[in-house]
Amino acid sequence: MASNVSITPWEAEAFVDYDKLIKVFGTKPLTDEDLKLVESIVGEVHFMLRRKVFYSHRDFDEFLRRYARGERVALYTGRGPSSHTHLGHILPWIFTKWLQDKLGLELFFQLTDDEKFWHEHRYKLEETNSMAYENALDIIALGFDPKKTHLIIDSEDIRYLYPIAIRVARKITVSTNKAVFGFTDSTNIGMMFYPSLQIAVCFLPSExxxxxxxxxxxxxxxxxxxxxxxxxxxPSLGYPKPAQIHNKLLPGLGVGGKMSSSKPETAIYTVDDIETAKRKIMKAYTGGQPTAELQRKLGGNPDSCPVFKMMEMLLVEDDAFVRKHYERCRSGQILCGECKTIVAELVAKFLEEHKRRREQARDLLPRFLLRNKFDPPPIKR
Amino acid sequence: MASNVSITPWEAEAFVDYDKLIKVFGTKPLTDEDLKLVESIVGEVHFMLRRKVFYSHRDFDEFLRRYARGERVALYTGRGPSSHTHLGHILPWIFTKWLQDKLGLELFFQLTDDEKFWHEHRYKLEETNSMAYENALDIIALGFDPKKTHLIIDSEDIRYLYPIAIRVARKITVSTNKAVFGFTDSTNIGMMFYPSLQIAVCFLPSExxxxxxxxxxxxxxxxxxxxxxxxxxxPSLGYPKPAQIHNKLLPGLGVGGKMSSSKPETAIYTVDDIETAKRKIMKAYTGGQPTAELQRKLGGNPDSCPVFKMMEMLLVEDDAFVRKHYERCRSGQILCGECKTIVAELVAKFLEEHKRRREQARDLLPRFLLRNKFDPPPIKR
Incomplete structure (x- = not known):
């Protein structure tokens, strides 16, 4: 599919040419005009939009216009619960919460314990299922509205998805899946069926x-x-096409690559204790020069530095602060050690608050479960 | 799979060489020793066993021995609800009910409205789902014990199957499905996933x-x-292997082939009115000679006659009656018209009683639905 760019649901890089991705995937770049539309409808523009952390979309503008016309719209995102939540996972959720808060939208959040079980044979189903509940605590800790946020855990909430997935699955052949996902005849039939379940949630709010x-x-x-x-x-199933808005992937703390559970030392987990998280930051690869002398002389490379990116993409809303920090790095006025100390403190502050709210989340969980709020969609239509 | 024999879940003949099928499928013929085992455990032998209407099995003997040792066992059968029920469908259900009655066993009965929707694109899901409920009335009308008979309608009861199907699906590749079912890359991903749902019911009672x-x-x-x-x-999932016992297919009333909804004029439906059913019998193809004269001289061929088979395989329990009828046909003492009149009356009697009970079945239905009696199986084990 993505000729020279390795981007599939199971493999993705962080420092990539995002303009190229837009071309390869055939999506639209997020334009200044789009941001004006956001401003006119929402009343403000989230820093992840201003900084093009979200950089590409399909029908985001149409989605906003429908909202502005008073038509019903909703949010949908998800998580494959193969590990504890790290900051790379949380990035798009923060933006999603902003949309919920500003527009008063309901959010459907899918936790795909079935897919992770099918994809990674080392897990038992009870493990991916338990991890779904762990991840749910992180979602709740971010402050989503329990009345408007509906968690779907595939293995247990299948009756909400299946009546839709049955209709979706008849529209998709093995050939299509092979072409789109790179599946082969060695793929198990769970993975082969799975797209119908992830797609079903697109249509669940309509039902x-x-x-x-x-x-x-x-x-x-x-x-x-x-x-x-x-x-x-x-269209053939009688539903609106889902709109998307795509975020850049938060880099991991090592050399290249996204923050990923496959390299735990380069990822900050919400369950890391504060000292562990700080230590990971202090040991991070940076865009700095080999010596302090060279750094002062040549300046650093914040654009390829995962420590700076964590500040810019995730942790700091204040544009002036980020810009100043960027310039001090570029001009060699700040060394990596100092910068890491600043970011480590920002991470510590984020994690302390998150952990506190994460503990409270256990009691809130039932209010977030779709199954406690809705009846399954009907078979008859 | 079945080299020269066309037998798949979607295509099957009736007048075939059953000894050859046993070889092709690698099953065991039902032996006189097996029937002795049935007699010793059940206390009697059903006429469908005596007449080898059930002719082949896998581990039927082991199943009986487990029962005799006091181990827990259960019955499982199913129906793809693509049409109203005809007598060919009912044949194995009558035997299944006998087993339930004699051994006091619970029966899990799967109605696969999802599979029929996936397989036959002319149907809407609400149509196969409605037909599942129509078929359910026929099951109930046969007199199964509501306390011990549990109907599963896939599209609505998926949460009972899915926790098991997830584990089953990881064990099956597309390659396996292609080899076993003749699926291709043009197969939709619903059909591709479906075997995990039919297999899941084998393991549901254990859960x-x-x-x-x-x-x-x-x-x-x-x-x-x-x-x-x-x-x-x-074994790798920790469940006992399911045992099977295979029935011969009731022939349709035309030339060759099983009774099938694809040829409605050659099938007797439970919803046919009595006169329609009688007319279909009177118009049936038989094993008779072209003229009454030849018939009296040469005799008929009951072994290849769908009218005689309906009596022998389904309608008449009395061995002496069937044997006498067979001999009168072979020796030309009875003509096809007379024989058809007898069988038409037998069918009418069966249908009258069935229709009466089928109407009462509507009120009994809730007592048969699995969802009204069990909680879904756990994700954790």
Whole structure:
């Protein structure tokens, strides 16, 4: 699919040519005009939009216009619960929460314990299922509205997805899945069926509310193959095409690559204790020069530095602060050690608050479960 | 798979060489020794066993021995609800009910409205789902014990199957499905996933009762591909292998072929009115000679006559009656018209009673639905 760019739902880089990705995936770059539309409708522009952390979309503008016209719309995102939550996961959720807060939207959040079990044979189902509940605590800790946020755990909430997934699955052949996802004849039939479940959530709000409800999906572009199929088949099933907005992937703290559970030393988990998190930051690869002398002389490279990116993409809303920090790095006025100390403190502050709220989340969980709030969609239509 | 014999879950003949099928499928012929085992445990032998209407099996003897040792066992069969029920469908259900009555066994009955929707694109899901409920009335009308008979309608009861199907699906590749079912890359991903749902029911009783529970599946041998996979993967999932007992297919009333909804004029439906059913019998193809004169001289061929087979395989329990009728036909003492009149009356009698009970079944239905009696199986084990 993505000729020279390795971007699939199971493999994605962080420092990539995002303009090229837009071309390869055939999405639209987020333009200044789009941001003006956001400003006119929302009243402000989130820093992740200003900084093009979200950089690409499909029908984000149409989604906003539908909202502005008073049509029903909803948010949808998800998580494959293969590990504890790290900061790379949280990035799009923070933006999603902002959209919920500003526009008063309902959010459907899918936790795909089935897919992770199918994809990674080392896990038992009870492990990916337990991890779904762990991840749920992080979602709740971010402050989503329990009345408007609906968690779906695939293995247990299948009856909400299946009546839709049955109709979706008849529209997708093995050939399509091979072409879109790179599946082969050695792929297990769970993985082969799975796209129908991730796509089903695009259409679930329309079924639950009994009226056409366009969803906007904030997520990495690595998930785009699902939405391409979803958009292809939506009209024939009588649903609006789902809109997407794509975020850049938060870099890991090592050399290159996204923050990933496959390299735990380069990822900051919400369950890391504060000292561990700080230590990971202090040991991080940076865009700095080999010596302090050279750094003062040549300056650092914040654009390829995961420590700076953590500040810019995730932790600091204040543009002036970030710009000043960027310039001090570029001009050699700040060394990596100092910078790391600043970011380590920012991370510590974030984690302390998050951990406190994460503990409270256990009691709030039942209020977030879809199954406690809705009846399954009907078979008859 | 079945080199020269066309037997798949979607295509099966009636007048075939059953000895050859046993070889091709690698099953065991039902022997006189097996029937002695039945007699010793059940206390009697059903006429469908005596007449080898059930002719082949896998581990039927082991199933009986487990029962005799006091181990928990259960029955499982099913129906793809693509049409109203005809007498060919009912044949194995009558035998299944006998087993339930004699051994006091619980029966899990799967109605696969999802699979029929995936397989036959002319249907809407609400149509196959509605037909599942129509078929359910026929099952109930046969007199199964509501306390011990549990109907599963896939699209609505998926949460009972899915926790098991997830584990089953990881064990099956696309390659396996292609080899076993003849699927191709053009197959939709619903059909591709479906075997994990039909197989899941083999293991559902073990999950619901919390102890290893071998199931016996009375059904046509065309369903055997599912059970071969089920038996392959059962040990690695910690379940007993399912046992099967295979019935011959009731011939349709035309020239060759099983009774099939694809040829409605050659099938007797439970919803046919009595006069329509009688007319279909009177118009049936038979094993008779071209003229009454030749028939009296040469005799008929009851072995290849669908009218005689309906009496022998389904309608008449009395061996002496059937044997006498067979001999009168072979010796030309009875003409096809007379024989048809007798069988038409037998069919009418059966249908009258069935229709009466089928109407009462509507009120009984809730007592048969699995969802009204059990909680879904746990994710954790």
């Amino acid at each position: 639950l509310y009994g009226e056409p409800t366009m969803v906007l999906i904030p997520a990495g572009i690595d998930q785009d193959p699902y939405w391409r199929i979803a958009r292809d088949i939506a | 619901l009762y919390g102890e290893p529970t071998m199931v016996l599946i009375p059904a046509g041998i065309d369903q055997d591909p599912y059970w071969r996979i089920a038996r392959d993967i059962a």
